[in-house]
Amino acid sequence: MQRGIIEIENEYEENPVRITLRTLQEIVVKRYPKSQECRSGLWGNADEFTQAIFDCKTFEEVADILMPERKMSVWQRIEEYFLRAGFVMLAVMFLYHVVWRLIQKAWLWIVG
Incomplete structure (x- = not known):
């Protein structure tokens, strides 16, 4: 422990x-x-x-x-909030990048 x-x-x-x-x-x-x-x-x-x-x-x-x-202090709650927000932002950025690449490839395939 x-x-x-x-x-x-x-x-x-x-x-x-x-x-x-x-x-x-x-x-x-x-x-x-x-x-x-x-x-x-x-x-x-x-x-x-x-x-x-x-x-x-x-x-x-x-x-x-x-x-x-489990009781969390205000500071611990703030830290947890920012940690979760950071992971969400990373996930959104990653998905945006992947989706944008797929759209570009699809567009090139359609036009190209």
Whole structure:
């Protein structure tokens, strides 16, 4: 997590079963990365994380703890906007160039 890389393990059962909230909480606490460094990066300690998971009253609360909403600052939004705008401009310029070349070739073929 220090390098900005998150590995997500997706194991899908062929025959999914319904589980209770308590069972989900136990699975999350058991499977969450065991290292103290990883837990303390987000929580004061492992016990605090465990308590937060078991304090959840719904499945949605557990999901919110595990995958919090990404909040962006105004500066990050501006950077993202300009990055997207830049890619759009490059795409338009490329398509314009390609379409213009095709029109020129078609015109030469028709006239020529």
